[in-house]
Amino acid sequence: MLPKIAVTLGTRPEIIKMAPVIRELKIREADFFILHTGQHYSYNLDGVFFEQLKLPQAKYNIEAGSDSHAEQTAKILVGVEKVLKKEKAEIVLVEGDTNSVLAAALAAAKLHIEIGHIEAGLRSCDRNMPEEINRVLTDHCSDYLFAPTEKARATLLNEGIPETRIFVTGNTIVDAVHQNLNIAGEKSNILDTLGVETGKYFLVTLHRQENVDNETRFASILKGLDKVAADFNLPLIYPIHPHSRKKMSEFKLKAPSLIRIEPLDFFDFLQLESNARLILTDSGGVQEEACILKVPCVTLRDNTERPETIEVGANILAGTSAVNIPECTRKMLDRENDWQNPFGDGTAGERIVSIITRRG
Ligand code: UD1
Ligand code: UDP
Numbered sequence: 001m002l003p004k005i006a007v008t009l010g011t012r013p014e015i016i017k018m019a020p021v022i023r024e025l026k027i028r029e030a031d032f033f034i035l036h037t038g039q040h041y042s043y044n045l046d047g048v049f050f051e052q053l054k055l056p057q058a059k060y061n062i063e064a065g066s067d068s069h070a071e072q073t074a075k076i077l078v079g080v081e082k083v084l085k086k087e088k089a090e091i092v093l094v095e096g097d098t099n100s101v102l103a104a105a106l107a108a109a110k111l112h113i114e115i116g117h118i119e120a121g122l123r124s125c126d127r128n129m130p131e132e133i134n135r136v137l138t139d140h141c142s143d144y145l146f147a148p149t150e151k152a153r154a155t156l157l158n159e160g161i162p163e164t165r166i167f168v169t170g171n172t173i174v175d176a177v178h179q180n181l182n183i184a185g186e187k188s189n190i191l192d193t194l195g196v197e198t199g200k201y202f203l204v205t206l207h208r209q210e211n212v213d214n215e216t217r218f219a220s221i222l223k224g225l226d227k228v229a230a231d232f233n234l235p236l237i238y239p240i241h242p243h244s245r246k247k248m249s250e251f252k253l254k255a256p257s258l259i260r261i262e263p264l265d266f267f268d269f270l271q272l273e274s275n276a277r278l279i280l281t282d283s284g285g286v287q288e289e290a291c292i293l294k295v296p297c298v299t300l301r302d303n304t305e306r307p308e309t310i311e312v313g314a315n316i317l318a319g320t321s322a323v324n325i326p327e328c329t330r331k332m333l334d335r336e337n338d339w340q341n342p343f344g345d346g347t348a349g350e351r352i353v354s355i356i357t358r359r360g
Contacts, residue, residue, distance in 0.1 A: 002031050002357055006089035006108075008080065010037030010064070010100030012045045013285045016266060018095045019053040020175035020349030021118065026056070028353060035083050037076045037100040038063035042242060044263045052266050053180070069099060069130060076103035084111055091356055094138060095119055095172070097131035097284075097305075101138050109141040116356055118172060118348075120145035121152030122284075122305035129210060131284075135305070146352050148343055149308055169351040170344015173288050178346040181270055181293075188271035190264065194237060201234055202329075203276040204258065205283045206300060207241035215251045217320045221300050222255040224318070224325030225280065229257035231326050232333075234277060239264045278332055280318075280325070287315055292341050296332035298325065308342035 005025065009018045025032045036058035040046045050057070062079030064072055076099065084092065084107060092108035094101040095118040108115045120139050124132050139145055139156060147153040148171035156166050191197065204225060212218050229236050238258045240248075245260075247253075264272065270289070273279060279290045282300045290297035291306075291314040302319045309315035313335060318328035 003090035003114075004088065005030060005032035005356065006035050006084060006087060006092045006113075007032055008035045008037065008092060008094050008100065008104040010039035010076070010104075011096075011098050012040055012049065012263075013283075014095045014098060014100065015040075015046065015049040015055070016053070016176050016285065017119065017172045018093070019049075019055060020172045020179065021093065021095075021352055022055055023053075023179075024349040024353040028357065030353065030357060033059040033087065035059065035080065035104070036061040037079070037104065038065055039072065039076070039098060039100045041065060042263075044265070045242075048265045053176075064100075073099045073103045076100055077107050080104045080107035081111065084108060084113055089113055091116055091144075093118060093352075093356070094142075097122065097135045097138070099130070099134065102134040105138045105141055114143040115141060116144035116146060116352070117142035118146045118169075118352060119148055120166070121147040121149075121154075121156040123155055124303045124305040126303050129208075132305070144355060146348070146355075148348070151308060167351070167355055169355075170346070170348040171288060172348040172352070173285060174292055174341065174343050174346040175349045177270065177289060177292050180266060181274065184267040184270040184274075188267045190268040190271050191275060194259070194261070194272075196235060196237065198275040199277045201276060202228065202232070202236045203272050203279045203281075204236050204238040205241070205279075205281045205286050206238070207244045208282040208301065209243075211282050211300065211320065212244045212247045215253075218247060218251060219253055220322050221320050221325065222253055222258070223322035224300075224320070226255055226257045227322060227326045228280070228329050232329065235259055236280075237261065237272065237276075239269065239272075278329060280329070288343055291315060291339070292343060294337045294339070296335060296337060298328045298332055300325065312339035312342055314339045 064075040093116045274293045280298045291309040297315040318324045
């Protein structure tokens with residue numbers, strides 16, 4: 001008998017990275033349902049990805065919405081517990097490091113339901129990041145740890161997690177990129193809409209709490225980005241997360257050279273990433289995608305839980321200094337884009353589904 005699987009997700013990156021797993025569950029006619037926590041709810045952070053990636057509707061939506069960390073995590077914990085009990089789920093799948101992930105994993109662990117953590121073993125070693133706490137705690141209550149790389153596996157072993165629970169599968173973002181890049185190329189007109197040409201613009205994303213909730217850091221990054229625009233004489237396109245937009249206006253920050261646009265759907269964003277001269281970001285998923293797409297990346301943070309991108313030469317840590325950001329941009333522009341993708345061959349979804357459906 002195939003196990004009953006609860007696929008939980010709640011935010012933009014979880015929807016995108018869980019999509020290849022859901023696609024495989026559908027192909028194999030597995031017994032599964034989608035449980036949405038509602039952490040993201042705006043159409044351009046949520047619904048648009050269900051449509052483009054042709055995902056079945058969520059059977060449940062807890063509608064946790066936005067709140068303090070404790071309130072949001074607690075609402076999801078309570079909501080997930082109710083659904084798991086009602087559905088008698090036997091495996092709960094979670095992906096990544098958000099509050100939705102931690103809360104769903106904790107609810108399952110307390111009900112003695114098996115947990116599969118996709119993207120296990122990532123560490124920034126920075127406990128000030130809410131995501132780092134979520135990663136560590138989720139890994140330590142999971143039964144199946146789907147590590148994207150050997151490095152992530154080694155991290156888990158070092159923390160005392162039994163070898164038998166760890167499976168190196170690659171990252172499902174490679175599957176998602178392979179499955180959607182050509183479609184994006186056919187469907188998206190974003191370059192024309194924005195009036196930019198291949199290789200003649202930079203792409204920016206910036207939303208991480210430790211950057212945008214801190215006025216000094218946010219201001220310093222924006223100053224660095226203005227300098228990049230001036231030094232290299234190229235436009236900087238910034239699809240801005242609603243949280244960052246709110247913080248920019250609250251702090252009354254300006255960045256005259258940034259072209260701010262609404263968050264993009266996946267096809268437009270992939271198209272803009274793959275044609276950019278370089279990407280500047282504090283996003284986890286965008287660091288990986290830049291590496292996969294062979295577009296140089298400058299990470300606007302002091303650390304990364306994706307060190308593989310740096311080791312292969314695809315990425316550099318610029319921190320938040322207005323001086324370092326343009327310097328690191330120059331360094332990356334001088335490099336050859338000839339690295340190998342360290343995140344697998346695009347079959348992570350298939351591997352994960354094979355492992356959970358032959359359990360026991
Ligand atoms: C969350 C994750 C982060 C992930 C990001 C992906 C945590 C702690 N953070 O950050 O790891 O990188 O999602 O994008 O789980 N908002 C909207 N519409 C929405 C959702 C949020 O406008 O659909 C705004 C609200 O003002 C909200 C703010 O964004 O207060 C923050 O939302 P939240 O989900 O708490 O965190 P993110 O910054 O999105
Ligand atoms: N993304 C998108 N539109 C955007 C910005 C990002 O579709 O305007 C996608 C991007 O391709 C990647 C994911 O969102 O797959 C990354 O999400 P985010 O940066 O919000 O979260 P993180 O990866 O940092 O947790």
